[in-house]
Amino acid sequence: MTGYRSNPTISWIVEVLLLNITFSGFEVSMPSDIQPSANHKFVDILSNGKVNLSSNPLDEIELIQRGLDIKSVEKFRLELRWDIQSFAKAIGTNTRIFERHKKEHKRLNATLSENTFELAHLASTCIDYFENIERWNKWLNTCSLQFSSKTPLTFVNTIAGRRLIRNVVNSLKHGYNA
16 A cells, blocks of 8 residues: 555545544545445455455555556446446547457546546446436436436536536435436
């Protein structure tokens, strides 16, 4: 777990987190919009079983910095039942680059890896609510006023968009209409 120390920003964040954990005297929990999901298989798929939702966050950070294996990413894409174009856009790349990674068996860079992990966490949370992938995919492709009469899938390629999707799904969990 020494890979994070080479990045000053991540190293600082880790130190702050560790200080907060040490001095708070309270049990540390994730923010309410990132609670562990019963549908955790996506993170497991991406990490080849090395990381799960109860793992140390530093393990996920190290894996992100090393880059995700394209075979695991492709398996995740197939589990979601997304076409390559939608998936590539969602993680911040294009079809040509994604296909080249597959052909050359290249790992994703840190940014694409992080976006893929965020998508896995979002998918787990949303599928827990919608109960299956088909219903979540249908919702993602349905226009909604909360997304300016566009589909939620339109916004999944940005951090703010993923946050909006998570917030809307959390609102649905608490009885608000989409």
